[in-house]
Amino acid sequence: MMHPLYPRRLIACTAGLVLTGATLLAAQSCVQPHCSSPSYAEAECRVIAENVHARLQSSAGAELRFQDPDVTTDDTWDARGLVEELDDGTIHARIAAPGRFALSLRAPEDATTDTALHVRLSNVDPAATVTLSGDDGETEIPGTDSTRRELDLVLAPGQVRWIRGDRACPSRYRLAVVGDIQTNPTQFERIADRLAEDARSSLAEGVPLVGLVIVGDLTEASRDDEFETIGEVLGRLPIPTALTPGNHDIYRPTRPHFNRKFGPGNHAANICGLRLALLDSGSGSVAPSVQARVPELIDRNGATFLVAGMHHPPYAGLTGAGWSREDDAAALLVELARERADLVVAGHSHALRDYEDIPVGDVTLREVIVGTGGAYQGIGIPRYGYMRFEFDDDAATTEQCFMEVPPVGYAEPPNEPASPRLPHCPEP
């Protein structure tokens, strides 16, 4: 059938093919370093942001850097916290995770007078021993009941001092895990209250609760006020937290909101006998540079247990809540299998799920999804609460239970345990 558009179609098709080829050629000639025009919805840009915010040159000229606790020089730094200068000149250093930490402070070489700093540390384990050291000796910074410590210090021109922290651990200790708060910070406050009770009762039992891991989606819309709300709740907890963002925390591209409030999303720490590695999978995959660093992040470093946490579960089963890049998820599972990780914790699916035996080659991994931090769970009775894992370094065993924190209106947990392997925790 004849149609007046026929010749135009043929021309348009040819032009389309030529344009495609030209685009491919043009793409070769416009190369820039990562994130020269950043979109913080991209994982690699957040890697840059979390490392930028792990050091600070203060208005007084002092250089503050979070460090690997094992290093003794401040030549470089590591994204293990967030350093910022507040309006009143106070230096705020938020430690990214429970366990050992180190912060170096160096005065400018060309300073003509001593540099005085008022430093506020946050997210510090109340049971930790924190010291200020330098060439003039070592002093202990007294602890409080909260996760904050404050100190005043003076740096001579060119002087380097260190703030270091660590805590003594019994062979048995506990770790809480939760994810997906999103639109329900009120319910999360109830969970936080239960965590505080649990921390006190666990300490009394001689099995301390050493930290809370939040596997992403602290907010619904990545807004600063939402992060502030969660930050205030976490600030009242008597235990330190380790956080990594979820897809709802990172999708505003103009600012790295999560990193500016809480610091890194990719970080690892040794907590008692446990190696905890958190990966920022908010974009549906980890940044390629982080993927290359996974062996370093999950290196046990002498720890008995290895736990990896992220928002998107690398094995999603039928939840539909997987990674955008399944190839990257498979590569991560392989690394975890090679290291024989004891546990993978994730969120994203607003549910409590336990995948006990995920075959990865000739190894099986265990993954628990704990998207029960308050986010909407649909009609039916929601299951809110947190997972509590108990590790025994001497016996090399792990036990777990789910602390259900029902919403207002329920006197008792309204749900039966999700599985025999996930019983309800006894009331604290």
Next chain:
Amino acid sequence: MRTPRLRAALGSLVVGVLTVPASVSASEPAPRALTFHPSGTPTFAVGPSTAAASDDPATSASTPVTTEPQTASTPEPAPSFRSKSAERRTRWAACIEGVTPCTRARPARALLLSVGAVSGAIAAGLMFGLGDRLTQSDPAVLLAGLGGLAGVGAVTGALAGRVGLDGATLPDRLRPSTASLAYDYRGPLVLDESRPHTMSLRVAPNLFLPEDHGRLRLFGHVGGWLNPKREVDPRPQFTEVPPGQEGTAPSVQRQRNLSIGVGFDLAVNLPYPVLSRSARLGAAELRFRPEVQVRRERYDPGTADSVLVERTMLLPLTVGARWHLSPRQRFTAYFGPRFDYLAFSDPGSNALRRGGAQIGPLYAEAWYDIDVPLTPARRDGRTRSIIATGQLSLGYIHSRFDGQGFNLGPVIGFMGPLHVGWQTRLRPVGSPVAAQLGAFARLGSGATLGLELGIVAPDPTLRRRSSR
């Protein structure tokens, strides 16, 4: 005549596109329409096409035709007892002109759009009503993806019909090339990184079943990245330029990829053998397409400790259906369970450590294809030496197996990639062999652009099927 038509075209939104006949306006004379005499000789008719308004092609064939154009001075037609809206409804639901048996493309597309909308509503109900704690998420997202593609396809098909692309089946319509080479590239480039150029050899020979009851297609591919993907570490701690690089970010990982897939696709006409053909909304097919896909990736950190990872996706029970909404437009959907095998090597070794199967997420695909005839008849009446036909394909693949997922705002990690493709088949007149050229884009975790060059082997059954 052009101005009101143009205005009407611009003023019509999606619903208008679906509800107004492509070339008929209630307030103006209709353009030429091709009808058929009982003898089979095509004739041009002018005026509101009785063929288009008829539900029965036999009626249209027996209707007298005229070549006299209607003008403003044409006497008003005799008063009709039917209202204008009734006429519009009748025209909207009319058979495609010149196509036997009758196929009502516009109602079919409206139905597909409705099905897409209902699917989206059900998916939204599952996800937001029941929530994703009861394992409904995967079927719900799958449904949302298929429904969305159905909707987009129906609207695109309506637009195509609007510009005159509805018509009889093309005698040499596109199918996948018997053998082809495909190339694609995924950008953008970053300083000191390299993105892979992918090349693959694809095969898809067809075996048509007797009596047009269906066909069996074997398909497979082997290919991979022509160059390794190289990644750098952009952390600001690195301030010196490593040897061989332009920027300060050191190279941290190289990755290579090998891709293999094989399967077959059996299509049988539906409701065969109950009925030979749907009487109103076009024919349909049932499909069964088991396949296996394997990807081997080598991760090389720049030392001797490279690791080999093999991912296998087994789709043994994928079933589907194809709906011929018009002779030139088709909607196809597949879905089925998925089983994954993940094997890996120790650092520096090539020996794979294999294990059992994981239950993977559900697998699904949806495609909307629109055939486009590209070869006009020569004005001098002579036969052209090459017949060209095109095909626009829109697709959604509910799988992120190849590392591509379509994300939108905070909706991250749920959807698979979107696919847009164009193919052109060039066949010298009388030649049993044809060439196919194509370009495609895949959107998900960035964009992939690709080209495909293929050859279509002789089809011994083509003449028999065309005559039928």
